[in-house]
Amino acid sequence: MLFSEDTKQDLIKFVQNNVGMKRIIPTVLIIILFYLPSQAQQNDSMMLNRIFAEIMVNGKAYDNLRSLCKQVGPRLSGSDNAEKAIQLTASMLKIAGADTVYLQPCKVPHWVRGSQESANMLLSDGTRQSMRLCALGNSSGTPSAGISGKVIEVSSLEELSVLGEKGIKGKIVFFNKPMNPLYLRTFKAYGECGVMRWGGPSEAARFGAIGAVVRSLASNDDDYPHTGVTEYNDSFPKIPAIAISTNDANRLSASLKTDPSLQINFITSCKMLADVLSYNVIGELRGSSQPKEFITVGGHLDSWDLAEGAHDDGTGCVQSIEILRSLKAIGYRPKHTLRVVMFMNEENGGRGGEAYYNFAVVNKEKHLFAIESDAGGFSPRGFATEMSASQYQQFLKWKPLFENYDMTQFSNDGDGSDIYHLKKIGALVAELRPDSQRYFDVHHAVTDTFESVSKRELHLGAFVMGALIWLVDQYGL
Amino acid sequence: MLFSEDTKQDLIKFVQNNVGMKRIIPTVLIIILFYLPSQAQQNDSMMLNRIFAEIMVNGKAYDNLRSLCKQVGPRLSGSDNAEKAIQLTASMLKIAGADTVYLQPCKVPHWVRGSQESANMLLSDGTRQSMRLCALGNSSGTPSAGISGKVIEVSSLEELSVLGEKGIKGKIVFFNKPMNPLYLRTFKAYGECGVMRWGGPSEAARFGAIGAVVRSLASNDDDYPHTGVTEYNDSFPKIPAIAISTNDANRLSASLKTDPSLQINFITSCKMLADVLSYNVIGELRGSSQPKEFITVGGHLDSWDLAEGAHDDGTGCVQSIEILRSLKAIGYRPKHTLRVVMFMNEENGGRGGEAYYNFAVVNKEKHLFAIESDAGGFSPRGFATEMSASQYQQFLKWKPLFENYDMTQFSNDGDGSDIYHLKKIGALVAELRPDSQRYFDVHHAVTDTFESVSKRELHLGAFVMGALIWLVDQYGL
Numbered sequence: 001m002l003f004s005e006d007t008k009q010d011l012i013k014f015v016q017n018n019v020g021m022k023r024i025i026p027t028v029l030i031i032i033l034f035y036l037p038s039q040a041q042q043n044d045s046m047m048l049n050r051i052f053a054e055i056m057v058n059g060k061a062y063d064n065l066r067s068l069c070k071q072v073g074p075r076l077s078g079s080d081n082a083e084k085a086i087q088l089t090a091s092m093l094k095i096a097g098a099d100t101v102y103l104q105p106c107k108v109p110h111w112v113r114g115s116q117e118s119a120n121m122l123l124s125d126g127t128r129q130s131m132r133l134c135a136l137g138n139s140s141g142t143p144s145a146g147i148s149g150k151v152i153e154v155s156s157l158e159e160l161s162v163l164g165e166k167g168i169k170g171k172i173v174f175f176n177k178p179m180n181p182l183y184l185r186t187f188k189a190y191g192e193c194g195v196m197r198w199g200g201p202s203e204a205a206r207f208g209a210i211g212a213v214v215r216s217l218a219s220n221d222d223d224y225p226h227t228g229v230t231e232y233n234d235s236f237p238k239i240p241a242i243a244i245s246t247n248d249a250n251r252l253s254a255s256l257k258t259d260p261s262l263q264i265n266f267i268t269s270c271k272m273l274a275d276v277l278s279y280n281v282i283g284e285l286r287g288s289s290q291p292k293e294f295i296t297v298g299g300h301l302d303s304w305d306l307a308e309g310a311h312d313d314g315t316g317c318v319q320s321i322e323i324l325r326s327l328k329a330i331g332y333r334p335k336h337t338l339r340v341v342m343f344m345n346e347e348n349g350g351r352g353g354e355a356y357y358n359f360a361v362v363n364k365e366k367h368l369f370a371i372e373s374d375a376g377g378f379s380p381r382g383f384a385t386e387m388s389a390s391q392y393q394q395f396l397k398w399k400p401l402f403e404n405y406d407m408t409q410f411s412n413d414g415d416g417s418d419i420y421h422l423k424k425i426g427a428l429v430a431e432l433r434p435d436s437q438r439y440f441d442v443h444h445a446v447t448d449t450f451e452s453v454s455k456r457e458l459h460l461g462a463f464v465m466g467a468l469i470w471l472v473d474q475y476g477l
Numbered sequence: 478m479l480f481s482e483d484t485k486q487d488l489i490k491f492v493q494n495n496v497g498m499k500r501i502i503p504t505v506l507i508i509i510l511f512y513l514p515s516q517a518q519q520n521d522s523m524m525l526n527r528i529f530a531e532i533m534v535n536g537k538a539y540d541n542l543r544s545l546c547k548q549v550g551p552r553l554s555g556s557d558n559a560e561k562a563i564q565l566t567a568s569m570l571k572i573a574g575a576d577t578v579y580l581q582p583c584k585v586p587h588w589v590r591g592s593q594e595s596a597n598m599l600l601s602d603g604t605r606q607s608m609r610l611c612a613l614g615n616s617s618g619t620p621s622a623g624i625s626g627k628v629i630e631v632s633s634l635e636e637l638s639v640l641g642e643k644g645i646k647g648k649i650v651f652f653n654k655p656m657n658p659l660y661l662r663t664f665k666a667y668g669e670c671g672v673m674r675w676g677g678p679s680e681a682a683r684f685g686a687i688g689a690v691v692r693s694l695a696s697n698d699d700d701y702p703h704t705g706v707t708e709y710n711d712s713f714p715k716i717p718a719i720a721i722s723t724n725d726a727n728r729l730s731a732s733l734k735t736d737p738s739l740q741i742n743f744i745t746s747c748k749m750l751a752d753v754l755s756y757n758v759i760g761e762l763r764g765s766s767q768p769k770e771f772i773t774v775g776g777h778l779d780s781w782d783l784a785e786g787a788h789d790d791g792t793g794c795v796q797s798i799e800i801l802r803s804l805k806a807i808g809y810r811p812k813h814t815l816r817v818v819m820f821m822n823e824e825n826g827g828r829g830g831e832a833y834y835n836f837a838v839v840n841k842e843k844h845l846f847a848i849e850s851d852a853g854g855f856s857p858r859g860f861a862t863e864m865s866a867s868q869y870q871q872f873l874k875w876k877p878l879f880e881n882y883d884m885t886q887f888s889n890d891g892d893g894s895d896i897y898h899l900k901k902i903g904a905l906v907a908e909l910r911p912d913s914q915r916y917f918d919v920h921h922a923v924t925d926t927f928e929s930v931s932k933r934e935l936h937l938g939a940f941v942m943g944a945l946i947w948l949v950d951q952y953g954l
Contacts, residue, residue, distance in 0.1 A: 182529070220539075
């Protein structure tokens with residue numbers, strides 16, 4: 001670790017060239033040259049093993065996750081449960097051994113689902129079939145009688161402009177693009193289909209649609225509606241928008257083929273209230289030599305209201321706390337200040353991430369590195385980073401240390417939705433990349449429960465992030 | 478694929494050396510030399526992609542697993558459900574497109590749990606605490622009143638001989654060694670602790686123990702007893718043997734520290750009946766050019782009686798069927814005969830594997846390759862093989878093809894409990910190595926349900942085995 005192979009070769013040449021002149025140097029120096037790096041590598045490996053052992057044997061992340069999911073549960077920004085989660089995780093950080101624990105204020109949107117949600121397919125022959133639905137986050141509700149209309153099915157945003165007002169006005173637009181099963185890593189498929197949930201309702205409203213129905217963003221066909229945020233464009237009417245389960249999307253699509261005049265109706269009673277004051281939860285281990293330089297590790301504390309928010313993103317929160325706990329437990333005092341941050345409002349506003357960044361700017365903080373876990377608590381497979389090519393080359397030298405723990409996927413193409421702002425003030429950023437196969441089975445749905453998390457997978461994820469933080473703290477990038 | 482790098486270099490030298498003599502060869506030949514291999518590699522890659530697409534888009538393994546788990550469920554050898562599973566999977570093989578489907582007879586042990594199972598800790602102060610238990614597979618039941626006795630706790634077989642008759646006679650031996658959380662891959666910990674379940678009861682009986690209690694082989698502390706086979710040594714009394722949940726094992730161990738005179742009692746009503754006739758289920762795709770040479774892929778059809786046997790080993794069965802289905806669906810006719818085998822009785826006898834081998838010997842069958850999936854239906858991480866060093870080097874040349882699908886763990890140290898016999902008649906063998914972190918949460922316990930399986934993970938496992946089979950069929954080893 002201390003010397004690159006090139007440097008080592010240069011030094012050996014230097015020794016060899018100077019052997020004639022100075023007889024003192026050679027043997028001892030060569031021994032030192034070879035000994036030091038290998039000793040350093042061994043030390044790195046041993047230190048990683050210590051962190052690994054501490055987390056795999058004494059780790060508290062799984063128990064903390066149980067508390068967060070079962071004592072608090074769903075914790076959408078602005079809700080009473082979000083407040084409970086703030087208090088609970090602040091207490092976890094204290095127990096974990098943080099030097100200081102504090103709340104960082106941020107105003108967050110306060111969207112509520114309300115008690116009314118129903119949807120039906122109304123076939124031309126008079127039959128009626130209910131559909132499993134949920135309002136999209138931040139969407140407007142329907143009038144109390146609901147909305148009804150004919151349906152136009154599309155599988156991309158582009159189709160909307162082809163159809164135009166003529167094809168869309170007065171209708172309900174049905175966005176029905178299944179996540180592509182051929183993408184090995186599921187986030188690619190999520191990104192491709194996600195644009196329709198994020199931007200689809202407003203794009204439909206641009207052409208006069210009265211409502212929007214989105215196929216749930218789920219990897220497989222099932223009966224669960226998966227919610228998620230939609231983003232209205234203020235230039236167009238804020239039409240009601242829902243997600244239906246993938247099975248219902250298949251049924252609706254099949255019915256439309258034989259009965260294009262069928263109607264659907266749906267009722268939602270969700271609404272956006274005034275912003276409320278909320279908080280990021282922050283715990284620190286003060287740096288021994290560079291306390292004014294920060295390494296951040298975090299996940300987001302808010303979750304959707306439909307489930308326990310275990311993988312999204314309870315796991316990121318408890319893993320981050322676990323890193324602080326385990327470093328403290330093995331007696332490691334970081335050189336730089338380690339900040340564990342549970343960001344508020346990632347799901348429907350991103351205000352916590354903004355507040356953290358704004359605070360850093362105002363206080364002229366120096367941020368060395370930030371890493372986020374927000375892709376589920378599954379077996380860690382690698383890291384994605386955003387840094388310069390030369391920094392990334394340095395980063396890759398650590399890859400063998402992680403390969404010892406079956407982490408092999410490294411790429412320089414990732415940041416994280418709560419930490420990406422920090423790049424503007426010079427931070428290098430990274431995100432944990434766990435195995436992605438199961439994530440969109442549970443994402444934003446009632447199935448995202450504590451029971452769907454594996455203790456060993458969760459703790460392994462905490463370990464690899466802790467190991468990376470230790471390396472960055474020791475050697476920089 | 479067609480030429481190794483060494484061969485290519487030799488050929489290039491040959492061309493260069495002969496340039497002076499024969500002016501016709503050089504340019505054209507060099508082009509061919511470089512073009513052919515890269516074309517072959519591209520073709521391999523394209524073929525793997527075709528199999529991948531077929532399975533990820535049209536795969537039936539997940540639906541078949543649902544049927545096996547929900548229509549049949551637990552299917553211990555000799556049970557009515559095992560018979561149902563034979564009929565169901567034979568039908569699946571026909572639907573998948575096998576040329577021939579047949580049943581291969583084997584006599585299997587017929588162990589039944591019976592209806593009585595209870596266990597209690599009886600503390601010296603008179604209090605009584607129930608424990609969650611299950612009889613170990615193949616174990617003898619207790620007298621109808623149960624057995625009671627003081628407890629001696631050990632964490633290894635070796636401790637038994639140190640304690641001797643003096644320390645053990647008349648007591649119940651409690652084998653309490655947690656699976657080591659520091660082993661990254663969980664099968665290592667299972668092997669280390671498993672010896673106590675397999676051999677512990679008889680070793681305890683050797684020194685006069687009246688019963689044996691084994692800590693469940695589970696990665697984490699939970700409330701579920703995990704069963705599994707024990708193997709009596711005929712030289713000693715067949716004492717009743719049970720597993721208790723890891724949480725109960727922790728409680729029992731803690732209580733023994735403060736109350737070493739506590740007793741436990743337990744009642745089981747399990748018994749071994751006479752062997753019954755059962756079957757391996759076999760489906761074939763006949764080879765186009767070497768139909769008398771066999772490639773075998775399989776899992777085991779029997780499961781423990783406590784759960785649906787999803788990961789153990791419904792997944793191996795439906796993956797194997799899927800390989801046949803997908804190769805047929807894309808119009809690939811193997812050169813060698815592909816045999817999909819659902820082995821009976823892996824769990825408590827291994828008779829199906831033996832029968833398959835014996836049949837091969839009697840019929841002088843030539844077995845080229847056999848691969849087994851019996852480590853859960855989780856994300857595939859690699860293959861373990863057993864072959865010569867030179868064959869393994871050849872095998873490793875395919876590694877990059879699998880790395881495209883995030884499979885990186887290759888090692889020459891694995892076979893499979895139903896196929897290892899085939900090594901004796903020259904077969905090269907391999908096993909799928911899925912991510913192992915979750916396996917021992919569900920293994921042999923009521924938690925091994927269909928719901929614990931991810932469709933994408935299951936189908937990816939089928940794909941990588943299908944891809945390997947295609948490569949072996951094309952190129953041999």
